[in-house]
Each structure stands twice: as C-alpha cells, then as structure tokens.
Amino acid sequence: MDLSTPSQENVMFMIEQMKDKLRMVNVDAMKSENFTNENYEDLLYLYNMVMKRDSFSPSEMQAIVAELGSLRK
Secondary structure: OOOOOOOHHHHHHHHHHHHHHHOOOOHHHHOHHHOOHHHHHHHHHHHHHHHHOOOOOHHHHHHHHHHHHHHOO
C-alpha cells in the first residue's frame, strides 16, 4: 500500500495495523474513524516506528497509546 499520499483509507490501514501489532486490548478506543488526515505525517511517523519494532516495554506502549490519543479528532 502506498502510504505517501494522505487519505482516509491510508489512515484506516495504519490504525488497524498498529492495533494488531500492539495487540491492543481496548480496540474501541482506537477506532480508525476517530482519526483524520489532519495529522497524517505524525500518524505515518508513529506507524513506521511501531512497525519496525518487534516488542515494546510497558512504558513505550503507554507512550504510543498516549500519542495515538492525542492524534484523535
């Protein structure tokens, strides 16, 4: 998938991939429809960081979730 172009479809893809990778328990809190193209570059940066890593410490996980929360509309 080409993520270089901001679109709602790309936002949805990135959110769903991160939820799967992070094995988030409260997936309702991270519904892809709660995100817009407005913060696309920040979301893309976070997505790339998450997808490169194999595991996360509890504090890293908390920071990622907090950042995702700040990017919600």
